[in-house]
Amino acid sequence: MGAATLTDGGSEVRGPVRWWRGKSTPAKVETYTRWSFHFFVVVEVATFGLPAFSEVPAPTAGWLLLMVCAHAAACAVTASRALDWTRGRREQPVRLLWGLAAITAVIAATAIAVEELGPAGDGVDSAAGALFAGVLCYGAGVITLGVRDRLRAFAVVGGFAAASGILALPAGASGPGALGAMLAVLVGAGFLASTSMFSVWLLNAVYELDEARETRARLAVAEERLRFGRDLHDVMGRNLAVIALKSELAVQLARRGRPEAVDQMTEVQRIARESQREVRDVVRGYREADLGVELAGAQGVLTAAGIRCEVSGEADGLPAEVQSALGWVVREATTNVLRHGDAGRCAVALRVTPEHVVLTVENDGAGGPPGEGGSGLTGLRERLTAVDGTLEAGSVAEDRFRVVATVPLPTAPAVSEVVA
Template identity: 55%
Template sequence: MKLSGWWKNRSSAGKVELYTRWSFHFFVVLEIMSIGLAALGSGTGKGSAWVPAVLFLTVVAHSVLVGFLSSRSLDWILGRRERPVRLAVFVTVLTAATALGVLGMRAAGLTGDPAAAPALVAGMTCFAGGTLVLCLRKVRQMRYVAPAAAAFAGLAYLAFGLPAAESAGLAVGVLLTCALICSACGFSGWLLDTVYELDRAREVQAQLAVAEERLRFGRDLHDVMGRNLAVIALKSELAVQLARRERPEAVDQMVEVQRIARESQKEVRDVVRGYREANLAVELEGARGVLHAAGMDCLVEYEQGRELPAEAQSALGWVVREATTNVLRHGDARSCVIRLTAGPSGALTLVVENDGAPKAPAGPPGSGLAGLRERLAVLDGTLEAGPVDGGRFRLRAQIPGPAAGPIRELEAQA
C-alpha cells in the first residue's frame, strides 16, 4: 500500500496529469539518449577533441530546458500560472542558435561524422517544436510549428553551402517527425485540460443538485405556508376590527386563526418529514443506477419485501445516500458492493464497500458521517467507516433487532 499509494490515492484527473508530466520528462531522457550520445560518439574532425563533449553538453542543456518549458506549459494549461512566453521565446532562440552553431561546425569540418550535425539539428528542432505547441491555445496556430521548423532547418542547411539534396531531405525529415511530435504533444495538452474540465463539471453538477433540492424544499414550504399565512393575516385583521366594535364574532375569528395555525404547523411537519425521510428500497436502486452510470461495477444485495418501520428505513436510506455520494466524490472507485442483511435477532446490517479508498483527510472529519451517527443513535444504531485491507473503504451501519422491527424472511435477490 505504501509503495502504490502515491498512484491509488490520486483522482482520475490527477493520474492523467501525472502520466502526462512523466511522459514529457521521458522526452528529456529520450533526447539525451538518442541525440546526445550520438553526438558524443560522432568522433572528431581536424584534431578538435573537445567538439563531441561540447555537443553532448549542449544537447543535455537543451533537453533539460525543453523539459522545464513543458512543465510550465502544463501548469498554464491547467490555469495554475501564466503562459511562459519568455521561456518559450528563449527556447526558440536557443534552439535556432544551437542549430546554426552545429551546422557551422559541420561546414568548418569540426565534426568527425558528417551525419551527426543533421541528426542534432533535426532532433533538437523537433523536440523544441513539440514543446512549443503546448504554449499555443488554438489548433490553427499549432499546425504552423512543424512547417516552420522544417523550413528553418532546410534554409539553414543551404545557408552554410551544404548540398541541396541533403537540405531537402533534412527538411522533409524534420517536417514529418516534428508534425508527429507536435500532434502527440497537442493532444496530450488537450486531453489533460478536458479531464480536469470534466472533473470540475462533476463538482459543479453535485453543487447544482444540492441547490436544486434546496429550491424544491423552498417551493414546497412556500406553497404550504404562503396561503395559510395570508389567511391568518386577514382573519387576524378582521378579528381586531370586530373586537374594536365589541362584536362577539371576534372570538370565532380568533378560534379560526388558531385552527389554521395548527394545520399549518402540521403541514410544515409533513413537508419536513418528507424531505428528511428516505425510502430504503428507492435509495438502494438509485445507488445502483448512479454508480453504474458513473462507470463502476455495483452489486446491490438486499431482501425485497422487508417490513421495516419508517424510522429504520429513513436512517438506512440516508446511510446509502451519503455513502454513494462519498464513493462518487472521493477516491477513484471501480467497483462497489452494497449489502443489507438481517441477523437472527432481527438486527439490520448495511455494508457499503468500494475499492480506490481515498487518503485519510488532513483536517477534521466532515459533518456527513456525524449526521448519520446522530440518526442511527436515535435507534440505538452504530456506524463504522474506514479503510480495510486491499485498498478498500468500508462503511458499516447496524441497527439492533428491536429497533429494526419485524423482518419477513424472503429470498435474497442481487
C-alpha cells in the first residue's frame, strides 16, 4: 500500500535514558521522590559521618561513621516502605516507624555519651553534637512520611525536639544549651518533615491528575460511541417506524382482499434493504464526515485533557470522500494520543497541494520503542485505500509519534495552505 513506518535509526536510546523516557509522568515523579529520599541518606552520611575523621581520633570516628550509616540505612528502608503505604501498595509500616524512632534515640544517646565520656577535645564535642542533632532531624523527617495527618506530623516533630532537651539536660548541658538544642532540632526536623509532607502531597496530586486525565480520555471515547449510537438511531429509527406502519397497513389491506397490500409490502421490502445498506455504512464508517468539524473537535478534546494542541490548515473545498477518510484519521489519532503515551503537545497539520492532501498528526510523550501498534491503524489504511491514499505511522526523534496520511486529489484545485 505504500505505507511505511517512520523511524529514526540513529535515535534509538538504550539504557537508563530509555528506561526513564518509557515511564509515565506519575511514575517519573514517584521515582524522583524515592531517589530524593535516598539522596538524603547520602547527605546524612556525608554531613555527619565523614567529617568526624578530621576531628575525632580514628577508632571513635569509625564508630560514629558506623552509627550514621546504620541510621541512614534505616531511614532509607523506612522511607521506601512509607511511600509504598502512601500509594496503597503496602500496609502502614508501623514497626519500621517505631524501630527507626528507637534507633534514633539510641544513637542520639550514644552521641551524648561520646561527647561527655569520649576523648577530650573540641572536635569530639562538635562531631558528637552534630551527630546528635542530625539523627534526630532526619529521623523525624522520615517518620512523618508514615503518618497520615498534620497533627501527628507536628506531634512527631515536637516529640523529637522535646527528646533532644530531655537527653541533653542529664548529660550536663545548661538550660540555655538544652533550649538551643531543642530549637535546632525543632527547626531542622520541621524543615525535613515539611519536605516529606509536601513530597507526598505532590506525588498524590500527580497521580490524581493522571487518573482524571484517563477519565477524560474514557469520556472522549464514550462520547464517540454515543455519537455512533445517535447515528445508528437516526438511520434506523425513522425507517423502522415506517416499516411498522406500512406492514400494519398491508395486513389490513390483505384482510380486505385489496391488491394494494402487495404494493405496501414491496415498499416495506425496499425500505428494509435501504436500512440494511445504511447500517452497513454506519458500521463500516463510510458515512461522510466533515474534516473541519473533526479538526476542531480534536483540538477541543485534547485541550480539555491538558494537551496543548496546535491545528493548521483548511479543509474547505476538499471532496467529500477525502474529508471522510481524513476525518477518521483525525479521530483515531486523537484517541491514540489520549489513551496511549503521556503527551503534553500535539500538532495537527493539513497541507493541500494541486496533486494531493497531506494530514500530519504528531505528538510527544510516545515513550516505548519505535513501531506501529493496534488495529486502529490497520482500519485507517483500509479506509484510505478506498480513496487511493496511504498511511505512514511510527516513532520519530526519540519520544515523538507521527501519523502521516496522504490522499491524492481527483481534480487539481488551487494550492491552499492556511496556518491558523
